Amino acid sequence: MSEGFTHRPFEGLGGLLKGKAFRLGQVQPPEKVAEEISDEEFFRQAMLKVREIKEFTRIPYSQVRLKPHRCKDNDDNNQNDLNTLRDIRDGKRAIDIRDTQEYIEWNNPAFRNISTVDLHEGRYSVQDFLDLHGCTLAEAELVITEFIKESVRKNHRCIKIIHGRGLRSPNGPVLKNAITKWLSGRMRKYIIAFATAPQYDGGLGAIYILLKNG
Helix, strand or coil: CCHHHCCCCCCCHHHHHHHCHHHCCCCCCHHHHHHHCCHHHHHHHHCCCCCCCHHHCCCCCCCCCCCCCCCHHHHHHHHHHHHHHHHHHCCCCCCCHHHCCCCCEEECHHHCCCCHHHHHCCCCCCCEEEECCCCCHHHHHHHHHHHHHHHHHCCCCEEEEECCCCCCCCCCCHHHHHHHHHHHCCCHHHEEEEEECCHHHCHHHEEEEEECCC
């Protein structure tokens, strides 16, 4: 393109800015600022005409308090639950231990027709029992094995093992869990079913075992 068609409308703008533009705010041009004053002084000069807007020093606001929505049905249910807990605490209402996490039951797959509910409710007469209080895990395994074998030899139908609940153990009911594993595992050839004993006969700290006929 020839020079005759070149249009440079802003060519003289640089000189104009150097000479006049910075006089409007009475601030020195950047070249002089960089050479003669510090950043702090430059900032101070730039802020000379800044004034506080007193109306903005304190902006009033109103705090909104949300009221929780109360559901009457939930309130009634909660009250009923509290009443139930109070009745249980005061001995006015019995606990169905089958609804607790500590309740255990098991059926041998070969004897599905046997009801663990009947066993738990004491429909079978207990003919012998074993108390494991004071036994270590290793000792308990030995005495349980011998106790069950002896009970089968005696043709006993239902026996009870008192294992405790393990509430004082930092690791939980270790013995109870081990017994459940033994009975449903290597000892299952002697066993039809087992279930937690009813409340009046040891409850969650004992177990009823239904044995196969000798």
